[in-house]
Amino acid sequence: MFAAKLSKAIKEKNNPCVVGLDPTMEMMPEFLQKKYNVSVQKENIPQMFLEFNKNIIDSVADLTPAIKVQVAFYERYGLAGIEAFYETLKYCKEKDVLTIADVKRGDIGSTALAYAEGLLQEPSIDSITVNPLFGTDGLTPFVDVAKKEGKGLFILLKTSNPSSAELQDLEVEGGQKVYHKISDIIATLDEDCKGEYSDMGVVVGATHPAQLAELRKKQKGFMLVPGYGAQGGSGKDIVDAFDDGGLGAVVNSSRGITSYYKKVKADEKDYAKFAKKSLENMIKDINSALAQKRGK
Numbered sequence: 001m002f003a004a005k006l007s008k009a010i011k012e013k014n015n016p017c018v019v020g021l022d023p024t025m026e027m028m029p030e031f032l033q034k035k036y037n038v039s040v041q042k043e044n045i046p047q048m049f050l051e052f053n054k055n056i057i058d059s060v061a062d063l064t065p066a067i068k069v070q071v072a073f074y075e076r077y078g079l080a081g082i083e084a085f086y087e088t089l090k091y092c093k094e095k096d097v098l099t100i101a102d103v104k105r106g107d108i109g110s111t112a113l114a115y116a117e118g119l120l121q122e123p124s125i126d127s128i129t130v131n132p133l134f135g136t137d138g139l140t141p142f143v144d145v146a147k148k149e150g151k152g153l154f155i156l157l158k159t160s161n162p163s164s165a166e167l168q169d170l171e172v173e174g175g176q177k178v179y180h181k182i183s184d185i186i187a188t189l190d191e192d193c194k195g196e197y198s199d200m201g202v203v204v205g206a207t208h209p210a211q212l213a214e215l216r217k218k219q220k221g222f223m224l225v226p227g228y229g230a231q232g233g234s235g236k237d238i239v240d241a242f243d244d245g246g247l248g249a250v251v252n253s254s255r256g257i258t259s260y261y262k263k264v265k266a267d268e269k270d271y272a273k274f275a276k277k278s279l280e281n282m283i284k285d286i287n288s289a290l291a292q293k294r295g296k
């Protein structure tokens with residue numbers, strides 16, 4: 001059900017680009033810092049983040065099929081930060097935008113079930129990211145709850161960071177690498193999938209174009225592709241994450257969108273307008289790379 005909703009939203013908005021809301025103090029316009037008096041009242045930081053996020057959501061909601069919210073940037077500020085995380089997710093849903101809670105959870109089965117129920121039974125969360133390091137019995141509770149709730153998973157498969165090869169590319173058996181083994185396990189999680197795409201998706205970085213192509217052929221779920229923009233990925237790097245109809249993947253950019261006003265030295269009052277501008281640039285880049293691929 002999640003994958004079907006995501007496909008529908010991508011088609012309606014003609015856009016597979018996802019906005020990431022990972023707020024930091026450095027990202028905040030000075031006028032907001034003053035408004036919330038955060039140099040004195042640090043406890044106001046989460047409320048400031050929430051206002052920052054809401055203005056960006058208002059600005060991009062018509063364009064983006066989904067918004068990814070990385071929990072670390074909220075947990076950093078304790079209970080009030082966690083409240084801002086959930087308020088951000090709720091606001092996305094009010095604006096009819098699907099949500100990806102980037103929580104990267106994973107544990108032994110009993111704990112995984114607690115994580116899965118806590119997150120996937122929350123109405124404002126449509127999908128979460130999951131860490132597969134515990135193997136099948138650590139993944140099964142997430143899969144079971146996701147199926148029951150009609151929610152989606154994005155399971156880490158080949159991450160975007162420079163050191164991802166240290167473990168994920170280790171050779172295991174018959175020339176296979178660790179990420180191949182993870183891919184095989186994920187492929188077994190939804191064998192009875194009837195939809196066009198499985199709700200059991202994967203995360204593969206935009207910084208790994210060859211693996212995007214390879215894993216697109218093996219995986220039945222949507223690909224969440226982080227690493228565009230701030231980490232160096234571009235439209236031409238990610239085209240093979242998509243099927244011929246331009247579906248099957250969403251590409252995330254966080255800092256590249258929310259900090260764009262700083263990059264182009266725009267008036268800080270216009271930060272949300274420039275977030276939209278950056279998203280429009282990203283959409284153009286990706287849609288033209290996809291059109292070029294189709295034209296080949």
Ligand SMILES: O=c1ccn([C@@H]2O[C@H](COP(=O)(O)O)[C@@H](O)[C@H]2O)c(=O)[nH]1
Pocket residue numbers: 020022070102158159160161203204205226227228229230231252253254255256
């Ligand atoms: O392999 C991964 C998995 C997750 N991420 C997350 O995506 C965003 C990327 O932020 P940018 O500012 O666009 O670089 C961030 O929330 C990461 O935690 C990833 O980058 N790579």
